[in-house]
Amino acid sequence: MAIFDVPLSELQQRTSMKWRRFGADILPAWVAEMDCRPAPAVRDALFEAIETGDTGYPEGDVYQRAYADFAARRWNWQFDPADAVIVPDVMQGAARVAELLTAPDSHIVVNNPVYNCFYGYLPWVGRNVLEVPLTADHELDLDALEDAFAGRLGPKPQGYLLCNPHNPTGTQFTAAELGRVAELADTYDVTVISDEIHAPLMAADSGFVPYLSLPGTENAVTVTSASKAWNLAGLKAALAIGGSRSAEALRTLPDEVTHSASHLGLISHAVALTKAEDWLDQVIGEIESNRHLLARLLAERAPQLRYHPGPATYLAWVDCSALGVTNPAAVFRTRGKVALSPGAIFGSGAGQHVRVNVATSPEILTEVVERMVRAIE
Known part of the structure; x- marks a missing residue:
């Protein structure tokens, strides 16, 4: 069916x-x-949790381990589950990571047209949006990104909120493009936050490239979730995954961020990743x-x-x-x-x-x- x-x-x-x-x-x-x-596996897990009264506060790292195993199977991306922290959802996670890793009133680059919530959540944490449009073919304009990172298109940004894969255009960025982004970010000291919420919807053989799987991304953070791929937006749970140098900073996110996901959300997302x-x-x-x-x-x-x-x-x-x-x-x-x-x-x-x-x-x-x-x- x-x-x-x-x-x-x-x-x-x-x-x-x-x-x-x-x-x-x-x-x-x-x-x-x-x-x-x-x-069905998600439905059954939620029914069981309700039947047994397992509706309390979340605990443990089952979601982190489930996503790490999924990423290894689908994209051959290996990361340590200990480098991932729970956040309520992807946009709250991206905004709070931007707040943590960039200065108040600093600028964050986005590639318009881009997910509309980027324009709301960044100002919510006191950051300004700096637009660098995609090309006419909906690809990254790497020359324009370099100009922006260098401060030639306006205030020099401290961050870059990447949408990978891209919403709303449906673009899948290549390893060469993302590798160049990593080089530019390192050269111009720009922190990359990669929103990869749509990544699980890429076919296993699609060639999707997780940003943190590339060299030179040690200071970056990926924010992701099972919510889009398994239609679980109402069951709040997401992950912020740090590169080898940014992971320690993520562990300093306050409890109101890392303790705000739903226990039923964590259950459903982990089951989706492992059994569905x-x-x-x-x-x-x-x-x-x-x-x-x-x-x-x-x-x-x-x-x-x-x-x-x-x-x-x-x-x-x-x-x-x-x-x-x-x-x-x-x-x-x-x-x-x-x-x-x-x-x-x-x-x-x-x-x-x-x-x-x-x-x-x-x-x-x-x-x-x-x-x-x-x-x-």
Whole structure:
């Protein structure tokens, strides 16, 4: 059975953000929630915890060890679980690591268009965002990064919040690109924080490169989680993993950070990583199929909308500039009754795009496109 084979009538009973932000007449394809039921192993572990009353405070390193084993199997990346600390979720972790390793009011580089929460959480901890756009092909602009790191594009930054793999474009960065980033970070004394929350959604043979697996990343930190790949965002738990020199600093994060994850979150994430890998592989295959379905449907039904599937994430970055409207997402929502993420929230120059969540059934994805088409006819 397909993992995304969940009827719309059942999905509409959900009370999470995706299904409650807009009215009942709006079909949601925006926020990063997948339209699936939990992996059976995760469901069973949560049932057992509830049945036995195992709902107290978290303890131990089961999550760290589970992620280390998963990373070794999937990407041949070896790290010491002792170099990872629990954080509540990836964005809180990234923000608190930035707060720990950079100075107040300093600047942090991001590659726009990029996950919209980067623009909220960094100022939340008193850091400023310095944009260095991706290239037109959604690749890292290494020359521009060097100019930024050197202080030639504005204030010299102390940090770089990397999105690897990239949300919303779906780009998978190469070892050569990331290796050059490490060289530049070392040369210009910039601390790299790599958000790798979408990494488990990369196929095992995809060639995904964990940033900390590269030489020269000893001062960097990766923040990651099982939440996106197994649809566990409501079960809070994430990891901040330090390079060989930054790991000691991570251990000084305050208790309000390292003790704020959910015990049920830790249980579910660890079980997902250790007992639900086959389920994940099926999800990856269904997402890949849906990316191509979206590309085909748009080419057939709305060729003025440009979409080139990237290899990463279940989020599609669609160029709507040919429509000539200020806010394409608003047009799709008001005229087509379909909610997509507006490009403007992902940084400068992105206002003519929308982000579409393809982690749903082919039938619902087809209806998403039909509503988009109705909106622009």
